[in-house]
Amino acid sequence: MDLNAVKNLTSKNYMNVFSRRNVCFVKGEGNVLTDINGKEYIDFVSGIGVNTLGYNHPKLTSAIINQAQTLIHSSNLFYNKEQAILSEKLLEGTIFNKLFLVNSGAEANECAFKLVRKYYKLKNTSKPTILTAIGSFHGRTLATLTATGQSSHYSQYAPLPEGFRHVPYGDFQALKESITDDVGAVMLECIQSRNNITVAEYDYLINAYAYCRSKGILFMLDEIQTGMGRTGKMYAFEHFGIQPDIITVAKGLGGGVPIGAVLARGSVAKAFNIGDHGSTLSGNQLACSAATAVVDELKNGLLLHAEQMGEYLKNKLAFFYKYKFVEEISGLGLLMGVRISDKINGNHVVSMLMNRGILVNVTKKNVIKLTPPLTITKEEIDKLIYELDLIFQNTNL
Ligand SMILES: Cc1ncc(COP(=O)(O)O)c(C=O)c1O
Numbered sequence: 220m221d222l223n224a225v226k227n228l229t230s231k232n233y234m235n236v237f238s239r240r241n242v243c244f245v246k247g248e249g250n251v252l253t254d255i256n257g258k259e260y261i262d263f264v265s266g267i268g269v270n271t272l273g274y275n276h277p278k279l280t281s282a283i284i285n286q287a288q289t290l291i292h293s294s295n296l297f298y299n300k301e302q303a304i305l306s307e308k309l310l311e312g313t314i315f316n317k318l319f320l321v322n323s324g325a326e327a328n329e330c331a332f333k334l335v336r337k338y339y340k341l342k343n344t345s346k347p348t349i350l351t352a353i354g355s356f357h358g359r360t361l362a363t364l365t366a367t368g369q370s371s372h373y374s375q376y377a378p379l380p381e382g383f384r385h386v387p388y389g390d391f392q393a394l395k396e397s398i399t400d401d402v403g404a405v406m407l408e409c410i411q412s413r414n415n416i417t418v419a420e421y422d423y424l425i426n427a428y429a430y431c432r433s434k435g436i437l438f439m440l441d442e443i444q445t446g447m448g449r450t451g452k453m454y455a456f457e458h459f460g461i462q463p464d465i466i467t468v469a470k471g472l473g474g475g476v477p478i479g480a481v482l483a484r485g486s487v488a489k490a491f492n493i494g495d496h497g498s499t500l501s502g503n504q505l506a507c508s509a510a511t512a513v514v515d516e517l518k519n520g521l522l523l524h525a526e527q528m529g530e531y532l533k534n535k536l537a538f539f540y541k542y543k544f545v546e547e548i549s550g551l552g553l554l555m556g557v558r559i560s561d562k563i564n565g566n567h568v569v570s571m572l573m574n575r576g577i578l579v580n581v582t583k584k585n586v587i588k589l590t591p592p593l594t595i596t597k598e599e600i601d602k603l604i605y606e607l608d609l610i611f612q613n614t615n616l
Pocket residue numbers: 323324325326356357358359408441442443444469470
């Protein structure tokens with residue numbers, strides 16, 4: 220089957236929601252993807268921050284193969300050894316006491332919202348509102364798109380669930396004034412990355428956290444993109460020295476196998492009881508074995524590698540400030556953005572890089588977004604910098 224055949228079948232059968240680039244990948248090895256025509260690309264997208272270990276990583280591949288040959292799924296009607304092992308590994312050494320496994324980021328946030336509501340139900344307190352930030356992204360289910368602080372995501376889907384309000388990101392005073400008696404929790408991202416790549420100001424996050432503490436309400440972080448080593452620490456909140464009550468993770472957890480988690484601490488961690496929540500596929504043996512391989516790798520040196528490669532990438536990218544159309548380089552670890560003048564079409568830069576065998580993403584049309592596998596090497600980063608520099612040299616502005 221060639222690219223045109225794939226495109227024709229897709230447009231005939233698949234609901235038309237994705238704006239896809241003109242390429243179909245059929246294979247991955249290390250940090251390199253191969254398309255249907257045999258062309259290779261060094262990957263700085265990693266399936267949108269998912270393929271933590273790159274492609275065909277021996278530990279992940281063998282964990283999946285072994286588990287597939289043993290038992291893929293038995294449901295949560297029964298005990299599950301792989302789920303028990305992963306849960307212990309995810310929680311050990313953290314501030315969290317309990318978790319629930321899900322299949323995606325949106326599901327993790329849905330579960331977290333239910334957990335908050337159940338927590339206040341048990342306390343006999345009416346605090347139905349969750350504050351989230353303008354510009355945030357929390358998913359595409361009804362509750363999570365309502366929580367998402369971008370009207371383009373929710374404007375067509377009324378009636379929306381109640382109980383969410385948006386406040387400006389980075390503005391502590393506005394947040395403080397919005398925490399009225401009905402507010403039970405605040406959910407933020409340490410890095411907003413749907414538009415620009417915006418790392419929360421240290422003071423903002425610390426103050427938001429401390430104020431929630433002082434008001435006795437829950438502080439939650441959506442770490443779906445920033446968790447699992449993406450920022451050079453296991454979770455991005457560790458950069459800020461705060462202790463959220465709940466975090467949600469997904470994307471990188473399974474290294475490409477769908478799995479997410481809600482991690483909670485203190486009494487909110489114990490709010491769910493039998494029947495309060497569930498999911499048929501969640502935490503099945505296959506997904507848990509894959510995630511365990513990822514977590515093991517992170518703890519066995521990959522986290523340190525990601526931190527070092529993040530520093531290396533940031534230092535190399537700083538070189539581009541020599542171009543006056545490069546307006547901002549931002550991010551943490553291996554979640555970086557290069558914002559260029561909006562007079563340049565970022566999609567054009569992406570296409571030129573793809574012609575040169577480098578895969579990157581673009582947000583908001585002019586922010587080049589880099590989320591490579593955490594296994595990315597110095598040589599691969601050097602290649603990106605070299606090719607991007609050649610493109611920038613020939614950009615007339
Ligand atoms: C911060 C954040 N939250 C939630 C989600 C939703 O995750 P999923 O697409 O797995 O439902 C995403 C996905 O991009 C995300 O980046």
